[in-house]
Amino acid sequence: MVNTSNFTKRLEKILDYYSLSAAAFAEEIDFNRSTISHLLSGRNKPSLEFVMKLYQKFPEVDMDWLLFGKGSFPSTGENLKSLDNQKQIETSNEENSLNLFSAENDTEVKRNIQVNQNVKNIERIVIFYTDGSFNVYQN
Incomplete structure (x- = not known):
């Protein structure tokens, strides 16, 4: 609190x-x-x-x-390195999530879903990011 x-x-x-x-x-x-x-x-x-x-x-x-009140301000050099690393990871994750929904992966994902006896269609996928933004992928 x-x-x-x-x-x-x-x-x-x-x-x-x-x-x-x-x-x-x-x-x-x-x-x-x-x-x-x-x-x-x-x-x-x-x-x-x-x-x-x-x-x-x-x-x-x-x-x-x-x-x-945990940590320090202004940020020390170590904190700024950590911030840069976090931004690189977030950028990489975002690129990977976009690749997940490429046309090549789309058919493979559909095939994997159809293997299940109870076939359900995905209407949309929403990915929320820590900065408050989000992406919506719709079929």
Whole structure:
């Protein structure tokens, strides 16, 4: 669970680090100014949408540090290497998932499905990514 007062201190540290006012920060991550104000005052807890937008704009901010105070900010060199490795893995996984649904694999997948006595047709497959995006593959 996110401790609101500690979260507020960490959010303020991010604003100081990037020399941003609350209004400029809201604009930077394309978020409502009043929501940022409520987060900074401790009135509200962060939403998933807020965290995802912050992470998209500032990927060097460690989410464990932001939400739970574990880790450090600004990220150390080791953390940034880990971030680069994670992005490479995600890109590779996305490419592999796209290859899975190529025309060559399509007939093999259909053949494997038809082996089953209870033949069921796949209507669509939805893949959700950790950045909040998703891909839909429809038959």
